Amino acid sequence: MQLKKLNTAFIITIGVSVIVFVYLVFLGYDEIKTLKDVIKIIASILFPIPLLFFVRFILIEHFLPENTDAYKLQHQKPATILLVVTIIIGVVSMQGVEWVTGQKLEDHLIFAHLINSTTISSYVLNYILYNNLRVNGILSGVLLSLAIHVFFLTA
Amino acid sequence: MNPIIQPPKPRTNANKRELLFTFQSIIVTGLLAFTAIAFFLHFNLRIEKGIKVIFAPFLSVVPLLFVLSILRDLRQGFKEGNYGKNEIIKFCLITIGITIAFTCVTFLLTKIDALEILLAAIMAILSIVFFLRSKIKDILGMSIITGIAEGIIVYMIFLF
Numbered sequence: 565m566q567l568k569k570l571n572t573a574f575i576i577t578i579g580v581s582v583i584v585f586v587y588l589v590f591l592g593y594d595e596i597k598t599l600k601d602v603i604k605i606i607a608s609i610l611f612p613i614p615l616l617f618f619v620r621f622i623l624i625e626h627f628l629p630e631n632t633d634a635y636k637l638q639h640q641k642p643a644t645i646l647l648v649v650t651i652i653i654g655v656v657s658m659q660g661v662e663w664v665t666g667q668k669l670e671d672h673l674i675f676a677h678l679i680n681s682t683t684i685s686s687y688v689l690n691y692i693l694y695n696n697l698r699v700n701g702i703l704s705g706v707l708l709s710l711a712i713h714v715f716f717l718t719a
Numbered sequence: 720m721n722p723i724i725q726p727p728k729p730r731t732n733a734n735k736r737e738l739l740f741t742f743q744s745i746i747v748t749g750l751l752a753f754t755a756i757a758f759f760l761h762f763n764l765r766i767e768k769g770i771k772v773i774f775a776p777f778l779s780v781v782p783l784l785f786v787l788s789i790l791r792d793l794r795q796g797f798k799e800g801n802y803g804k805n806e807i808i809k810f811c812l813i814t815i816g817i818t819i820a821f822t823c824v825t826f827l828l829t830k831i832d833a834l835e836i837l838l839a840a841i842m843a844i845l846s847i848v849f850f851l852r853s854k855i856k857d858i859l860g861m862s863i864i865t866g867i868a869e870g871i872i873v874y875m876i877f878l879f
Contacts, residue, residue, distance in 0.1 A: 603757050
């Protein structure tokens with residue numbers, strides 16, 4: 565029962581975050597220009613966190629999973645593999661999209677920002693509600709591939 | 720395996736709740752500081768009356784200290800078990816109500832164009848948070864603090 569409630573809370577928070585990000589896109593964030601834009605971005609990244617704390621506060625019983633050594637040992641390897649695979653897929657797909665469309669990610673920074681803040685929100689969600697190591701690997705992979713792409717692979 | 724990483728003692732649910740409550744109040748404090756800085760920079764507020772700026776925080780801090788010292792603890796403490804369905808619905812509604820209220824309060828804050836009044840207002844909200852933190856350690860306090868945080872964020876995203 566508690567697991568079901570946690571899942572519902574997870575989905576609702578994700579949904580609200582997505583709405584916020586869609587709103588930001590339609591607002592016309594082609595570039596980050598003024599202090600106001602920066603404030604909105606910071607606020608949108610922070611948005612799910614108090615909600616999560618509240619949910620966690622209410623549904624504290626049967627909090628899952630236990631972050632034990634056994635659990636960590638069991639999931640170390642799959643999580644690491646997922647991390648590496650996600651980095652490779654992320655970098656290759658971003659290079660592929662740039663090559664196919666002939667445009668640079670820097671010219672459409674909103675996408676980078678969107679991926680970034682969605683991933684960070686999911687990261688926090690996962691950390692507070694689930695602490696699932698495999699999901700952790702995938703999300704870390706997305707963030708790392710984005711960083712590698714922006715820092716090293718663009719001229 | 721590693722004694723450094725292991726928690727010092729097994730935590731009860733009440734302890735966990737208290738920790739979450741503390742985190743939430745730290746987040747609210749940070750948000751209020753962030754709001755203050757954002758408004759100062761955005762509206763180019765000037766220090767016109769230096770003496771007033773210095774004395775503005777005392778308006779709320781002195782009553783806070785007084786109330787904290789004379790009032791007995793109102794807290795019922797954190798529950799060990801689960802909350803019932805009615806309680807959850809009730810406190811979620813309270814949180815939503817306070818979120819709406821604080822969206823309006825943040826809107827009013829942007830209307831203030833004097834540094835000392837803005838500072839005093841933000842210090843007043845901060846004092847309320849600290850009062851809740853120290854005297855009403857309860858799910859009611861948690862809903863109010865969450866509402867304040869969400870209200871500020873909602874204003875910043877959608878209306879600012």
